[in-house]
Amino acid sequence: MTHLADFKIEKQYQATVKKTKRLTPENTEEIREILLEVKQPDFECQPDQSFGVLVKVTSEFGNTFHHRLYSVADLPGKENGKTLITLLVKRCSYVDDFSGELYQGVGSNYLCDRKAGDPVTITGPFDLPFTVPEDKSSNLILIGMGTGIAPFRAFVKNIYNNVKDWKGQIRLFYGARSGLELLYMNDKDGDLTNYYDEATFEAFHALSPRPHWADPIALDEAIEGRAKEIIKMLSQANTYIYVAGYGKIKDMLDKAFSGILGSREKWETRKAELIAGKKWAEIIY
Numbered sequence: 001m002t003h004l005a006d007f008k009i010e011k012q013y014q015a016t017v018k019k020t021k022r023l024t025p026e027n028t029e030e031i032r033e034i035l036l037e038v039k040q041p042d043f044e045c046q047p048d049q050s051f052g053v054l055v056k057v058t059s060e061f062g063n064t065f066h067h068r069l070y071s072v073a074d075l076p077g078k079e080n081g082k083t084l085i086t087l088l089v090k091r092c093s094y095v096d097d098f099s100g101e102l103y104q105g106v107g108s109n110y111l112c113d114r115k116a117g118d119p120v121t122i123t124g125p126f127d128l129p130f131t132v133p134e135d136k137s138s139n140l141i142l143i144g145m146g147t148g149i150a151p152f153r154a155f156v157k158n159i160y161n162n163v164k165d166w167k168g169q170i171r172l173f174y175g176a177r178s179g180l181e182l183l184y185m186n187d188k189d190g191d192l193t194n195y196y197d198e199a200t201f202e203a204f205h206a207l208s209p210r211p212h213w214a215d216p217i218a219l220d221e222a223i224e225g226r227a228k229e230i231i232k233m234l235s236q237a238n239t240y241i242y243v244a245g246y247g248k249i250k251d252m253l254d255k256a257f258s259g260i261l262g263s264r265e266k267w268e269t270r271k272a273e274l275i276a277g278k279k280w281a282e283i284i285y
């Protein structure tokens with residue numbers, strides 16, 4: 001397992017916020033799309049990568065760097081020789097179990113507070129485990145929760161815009177508590193809708209029935225609703241499952257896949273095969 005401390009921060013790049021836009025409605029959890037322009041022309045990154053954001057933290061012990069990773073959320077662009085990268089960030093806060101106090105996540109709040117023109121120090125890029133299989137007839141089940149849509153948005157665009165001629169089936173399951181899906185899946189310029197015409201692509205989203213409550217997102221129901229197709233895909237050796245999002249997603253998926261395959265044992269055996277064949281990849285945070 002990779003730890004954050006394994007990601008090197010010595011090589012740093014200076015970026016500027018070109019755009020920052022709140023995607024979710026006020027009074028729901030805040031998720032922003034931020035476009036960064038990297039000053040140094042030698043910074044190159046790919047759609048299947050992440051990069052780090054460094055925040056200088058000053059405490060009584062001196063200055064330290066807070067380092068957090070963010071997935072590349074769109075195809076990286078170039079403007080005047082400089083790389084443009086998009087990230088999707090959720091403003092995080094946590095209740096301290098011990099004191100009961102609300103603690104604001106350092107990196108995410110820093111990013112959400114940045115305005116256009118502000119500098120941001122970044123690191124990387126770092127590879128994500130979501131590689132495009134060499135065999136274009138491979139099936140891909142992509143499951144993202146919350147900002148877990150970020151790597152898959154870049155992934156799907158990369159497949160249809162750059163890799164091209166994909167023959168396998170791609171199914172994107174996406175769970176959100178709020179109106180994020182409106183941007184990428186329903187808007188007239190929502191870019192994932194561009195692929196709805198592709199014979200191999202279908203996307204499904206699951207929303208919390210009560211967006212302001214901490215209800216679990218019904219991703220499991222969305223998956224169960226496609227049981228027949230998923231069972232067929234899972235019976236084929238060239239099927240990959242990629243998962244991204246918050247910790248909760250793992251239990252939810254184990255339950256859903258156990259349900260559609262008939263038992264926990266059957267799912268555990270199939271999942272072990274996927275892992276052994278490098279056909280299962282996840283980023284959980």
Ligand SMILES: Cc1cc2nc3c(=O)[nH]c(=O)nc-3n(C[C@H](O)[C@H](O)[C@H](O)COP(=O)(O)OP(=O)(O)OC[C@H]3O[C@@H](n4cnc5c(N)ncnc54)[C@H](O)[C@@H]3O)c2cc1C
Nearest residue numbers: 068069070071089090094096103105106107108147150285
């Ligand atoms: C490969 C990868 C890709 C990622 N991609 C994205 C992405 O695309 N978008 C995105 O939004 N996020 C992404 N993340 C998550 C992101 O890196 C950060 O973890 C997230 O933004 C929270 O960081 P933070 O600095 O705001 O919170 P932090 O300040 O790090 O706080 C969060 C953690 O600290 C704990 N904590 C520390 N002190 C306290 C305290 N006093 N009380 C309570 N809890 C405390 C919390 O429990 C929690 O685990 C990704 C993570 C990985 C590993």
